[in-house]
Amino acid sequence: MKIGHEQGELWGTALDWSIIFTLVLSASIIVIIIVARVVYHDRQDDAPAVWLHLLSLCLFPILLLFFGNFTVFGYAEQERFCASCHLTMQPYIDDINNPNSNGLAAWHHQNRFSPLGEEACYTCHADYGIHGTFRAKLSGLQDAYAYAMGTYHLPIKMRKPFKNSLCLKCHNDTRLFMSVGSHLDANNKVSSEILNNTLQCTVCHGSAHRLALLKTAGTK
Numbered sequence: 001m002k003i004g005h006e007q008g009e010l011w012g013t014a015l016d017w018s019i020i021f022t023l024v025l026s027a028s029i030i031v032i033i034i035v036a037r038v039v040y041h042d043r044q045d046d047a048p049a050v051w052l053h054l055l056s057l058c059l060f061p062i063l064l065l066f067f068g069n070f071t072v073f074g075y076a077e078q079e080r081f082c083a084s085c086h087l088t089m090q091p092y093i094d095d096i097n098n099p100n101s102n103g104l105a106a107w108h109h110q111n112r113f114s115p116l117g118e119e120a121c122y123t124c125h126a127d128y129g130i131h132g133t134f135r136a137k138l139s140g141l142q143d144a145y146a147y148a149m150g151t152y153h154l155p156i157k158m159r160k161p162f163k164n165s166l167c168l169k170c171h172n173d174t175r176l177f178m179s180v181g182s183h184l185d186a187n188n189k190v191s192s193e194i195l196n197n198t199l200q201c202t203v204c205h206g207s208a209h210r211l212a213l214l215k216t217a218g219t220k
Contacts (some may be wrong), residue, residue: 015074022071025064032056076140077122085147088156095209096120104208124208128169162208164194167201 033056040049075081083093095101096109109120126136139159146152171177172190182204185191193199202208 015071015078018067018071018074022064022067025060025067029056029060029064032060073137076137077119077126079118079120082121085144088147088152088154092121092209098210101210102206103210104202104205106210124166127163127166161197161200162202164197164201168194 032052036049036052040046082089095103096105098106126132177183
């Protein structure tokens with residue numbers, strides 16, 4: 001059984017179950033409200049009706065708030081979520097899955113140099129910690145709003161340049177990275193030019209995405 005997964009991926013992650021449970025809770029609330037209104041339409045003070053109201057208007061909504069938020073925030077980290085804005089993001093999704101792409105994103109994603117998987121976009125674009133997560137989700141909400149309202153412009157651009165720290169969160173101190181002399185200073189520490197973004201990673205390693213693919217996107 002597969003729900004929203006690519007071929008070969010198994011169903012049954014925490015997000016999958018959260019989606020199912022959220023849908024079941026939502027349906028249960030609606031059903032209970034209807035039952036309470038129909039069966040006890042003139043006896044709303046009866047004990048069974050009060051319990052049904054308690055379930056549908058208090059207990060179940062509290063559970064729904066928890067699982068609903070987990071589902072929304074979890075789904076927002078998925079590649080399929082980014083791809084849902086197909087007029088703007090589909091070229092990027094096509095790029096990272098294109099075996100002929102020489103972009104950094106495709107190289108990392110297809111070779112699984114870091115634990116990207118279904119969260120490839122989020123893993124590279126979200127910074128460390130709760131603050132990084134919050135900023136990434138807030139930015140995503142702004143992008144989703146612009147897409148829904150049709151106020152975006154192509155080609156889309158990042159609000160701020162891609163920071164080296166987003167690369168370093170995986171590469172820093174790794175054997176391969178530290179073996180490259182241009183990454184280091186005279187003390188064999190990571191170069192300050194890399195740390196402070198004076199020299200961006202993409203200058204030497206090329207762009208993350210093949211921007212030519214943007215020609216296949218919709219126009220605005």
